């Protein structure tokens with residue numbers, strides 16, 4: 001009940017905040033429509049009495065009176081729809097924005113890692129679409145309450161026993177709630193196959209992946225898997241719908257029996273001469289309306305419950321995303337690095353898993369250094385980088401920035417001191433200027449800054465391919481959008497990473513994998529030179545992950561990671577001299593290129 005009331009309150013408060021005038025208008029119109037129904041019954045009863053009594057004048061007046069609530073009942077609903085249509089659009093947008101805010105509002109990304117949270121995100125993405133129905137239900141509900149009260153007063157005037165009719169409405173209402181809970185549980189239980197089906201649909205229809213799908217000939221396989229996932233999800237939901245329908249029907253039967261009893265009561269009075277035909281008409285119409293009101297109430301309650309459930313999930317998701325109240329950040333990130341960044345016995349296990357991926361990592365990244373991290377696939381290189389960016393907290397140990405624990409600092413502030421380019425970069429389908437400029441929002445419109453960033457990224461050449469240079473819209477979603485090659489997109493992403501000119505930490509996690517080794521080599525030489533110039537002023541550190549040893553050998557410090565541990569570290573000459581894993585991997589790659 002509390003969830004329901006909170007959800008209803010949140011919905012009406014949202015609608016009011018978004019557009020008070022439209023909210024008031026929608027409530028007024030829907031209320032008028034709902035209240036007019038029992039008034040119509042009263043007017044019909046009056047008209048029947050006058051007709052039976054043979055008073056022509058009053059019968060005509062009653063007939064005209066019948067027309068007024070009849071028109072209101074029929075017409076106001078449509079106008080109310082117009083009023084709440086815009087409201088529901090705004091409210092749906094508001095809900096989506098809150099989901100986006102919750103999804104991206106936290107310092108870390110742990111809440112995206114757990115399967116049970118993934119289920120909640122799936123349901124939330126789906127439920128946002130139901131917002132329209134939920135809001136309509138709420139607005140209708142206000143009118144319904146008034147209509148029920150008015151109906152009860154009119155019925156009580158006929159025979160106090162008839163007041164039991166709305167009481168008989170309670171079983172169907174309760175049955176409706178139970179049925180909705182059954183459906184809600186089914187929606188959560190089927191979230192995983194639903195998510196799988198949505199992912200497969202996305203894969204099978206993505207323009208970017210169309211080539212690979214054709215070459216590998218997996219289209220039918222994807223279709224079969226998509227089909228199977230939908231089937232699993234739909235079967236689960238269908239069973240729940242069947243159960244819910246039986247539960248609802250059982251509730252309605254109770255009301256139907258009470259309805260028959262109520263009508264028989266008034267008919268018996270009429271036969272005994274205690275009531276006129278007008279009263280019988282009034283009660284038959286009112287009782288039918290009570291039935292209608294109950295059915296509406298059951299549907300409204302279901303819709304409301306569904307929306308309230310969505311709000312509850314959103315609140316829960318917001319709570320995981322922010323996590324327990326973090327200890328207040330007491331330390332400000334430094335303006336420059338004097339000593340550097342150290343890992344002090346850092347161990348790490350990804351949330352939702354129990355296999356540690358980093359063990360007792362002790363490292364020192366000296367201020368001003370260019371550091372390369374190498375190692376085999378799955379060794380833990382990207383995990384080290386993610387910890388440096390503050391996406392996760394180490395499970396054990398500390399990361400010290402000039403001797404100060406990174407987790408005593410406000411992560412958002414730390415992020416303003418870092419710049420990063422990742423292998424999984426975003427392809428923003430915006431103007432080229434913005435695609436690069438987003439790397440530093442405060443200077444997104446500065447053409448000279450964007451050009452300088454592209455120059456540092458060795459990406460100026462990409463502009464030559466664009467018909468309107470920085471003003472070109474990118475991406476295939478627009479008819480005038482220019483599509484780029486994977487390497488060109490990656491170069492622009494690198495330009496984005498270079499928007500911050502003097503970060504304390506520049507992280508490049510295989511951001512050049514789409515470039516050829518020669519281009520990567522030239523680029524890193526360029527970064528290293530720029531980094532050295534900047535490092536003189538700020539002590540900034542450049543950390544890059546690469547599998548290409550021609551690039552790696554340029555670094556001041558090379559860290560070799562294996563199975564979550566630092567196996568070796570030193571500069572190229574030292575590591576080659578040591579004849580360990582680095583020397584072995586280097587020789588292997590040199591051999592394959594020679």
Ligand SMILES: Nc1ncnc2c1ncn2[C@@H]1O[C@H](COP(=O)(O)OP(=O)(O)OP(=O)(O)O)[C@@H](O)[C@H]1O
Nearest residue numbers: 113350353357375376377378379380381382383384
């Ligand atoms: N989000 C995650 N949740 C759980 N485990 C993860 C996650 N990301 C990575 N891992 C695991 O952590 C280990 C280290 O992964 P990481 O991405 O750091 O390796 P890597 O050295 O960067 O590999 P590659 O060279 O292939 O990019 C792997 O065993 C991987 O399965």
